[in-house]
Amino acid sequence: MFEEGQLYAPVTEDEHGVTVHLTDDHPGADDPEYRRRREVIAGPALRWSPGDPVPRVEYTDGENEIWRTVCAELAPKHERLAIRGYLEGKEALALPTERVPQLDEVSAGLEPLSGFRLHPAAGLVPLDQFYGSLADGVFHSTQYLRHGSQPLYTPEPDIIHEVVGHGNLLANPAIADVKRRAGEAARRCETAEGLQFVADVFWFTIEFGVMYEEGELRAYGAGLLSSYGEIEEFRGATILPLDFYSMGTVEYDISHYQPTLFACDGMSELTERVGEFFAEFDDETPARLLADRHRSAS
Numbered sequence: 523m524f525e526e527g528q529l530y531a532p533v534t535e536d537e538h539g540v541t542v543h544l545t546d547d548h549p550g551a552d553d554p555e556y557r558r559r560r561e562v563i564a565g566p567a568l569r570w571s572p573g574d575p576v577p578r579v580e581y582t583d584g585e586n587e588i589w590r591t592v593c594a595e596l597a598p599k600h601e602r603l604a605i606r607g608y609l610e611g612k613e614a615l616a617l618p619t620e621r622v623p624q625l626d627e628v629s630a631g632l633e634p635l636s637g638f639r640l641h642p643a644a645g646l647v648p649l650d651q652f653y654g655s656l657a658d659g660v661f662h663s664t665q666y667l668r669h670g671s672q673p674l675y676t677p678e679p680d681i682i683h684e685v686v687g688h689g690n691l692l693a694n695p696a697i698a699d700v701k702r703r704a705g706e707a708a709r710r711c712e713t714a715e716g717l718q719f720v721a722d723v724f725w726f727t728i729e730f731g732v733m734y735e736e737g738e739l740r741a742y743g744a745g746l747l748s749s750y751g752e753i754e755e756f757r758g759a760t761i762l763p764l765d766f767y768s769m770g771t772v773e774y775d776i777s778h779y780q781p782t783l784f785a786c787d788g789m790s791e792l793t794e795r796v797g798e799f800f801a802e803f804d805d806e807t808p809a810r811l812l813a814d815r816h817r818s819a820s
Contacts, residue, residue, distance in 0.1 A: 611693030656705025687744030
């Protein structure tokens with residue numbers, strides 16, 4: 523399991539303004555211009571409330587170039603390594619590839635397809651809010667881009683991860699429904715442990731899930747589909763069948779390529795079995811799964 527906060531640079535605001543707290547090893551840590559840009563983008567998102575117009579970002583030529591570079595590099599990898607359901611969603615959403623889209627623009631494309639819309643996030647969104655909002659058809663998305671020195675790498679989810687990864691997945695109604703069910707599961711949780719279990723199963727499915735299609739292992743996890751490097755390496759991981767108890771309890775490191783992945787046997791196992799897991803989940807589910815495991819072993 524992991525702590526969601528590890529994924530994002532914390533964002534704070536005081537009488538001196540907005541501060542994005544990058545780690546010392548972040549590619550932009552020693553770039554004052556990048557730090558200022560992150561704070562300019564984070565401020566409106568931090569102060570935004572539902573019902574307000576979604577903040578628009580006037581992306582720079584450099585930021586649009588990062589978007590173009592990543593889209594161009596990922597396109598042939600998607601054709602070769604992504605599941606059909608993702609490719610169909612990507613085609614239906616038809617995101618621009620030459621510039622960074624605005625969140626309200628992505629929402630306008632998503633809502634007729636799956637009913638989802640994007641809300642701006644300055645950085646970390648509390649676990650219960652992030653997952654619970656999925657039940658309402660809301661996905662919280664950052665608006666900043668990775669540092670220009672490493673356009674094919676980011677240590678944290680940026681708009682490329684959120685939109686190229688999750689946005690295209692949400693354009694597929696069947697996958698979007700699994701995400702809604704994950705949100706409903708999170709809403710039912712009354713304990714932090716239960717919520718973390720949901721988050722960890724989500725990690726090994728929606729974020730880093732793989733699937734067998736026509737005898738070939740393909741990616742459907744947003745973390746793989748938005749990663750120039752890891753999408754080429756996932757077939758070298760240890761591939762296991764779905765095991766929800768293991769997915770919810772295994773220790774893993776988010777800062778490295780995932781050495782162990784769990785594979786669905788076709789789209790139906792994702793929409794039916796994973797969807798059913800989230801649909802039926804409550805705080806007692808982990809204990810029931812453990813009891814079932816002990817019975818099977820005896």
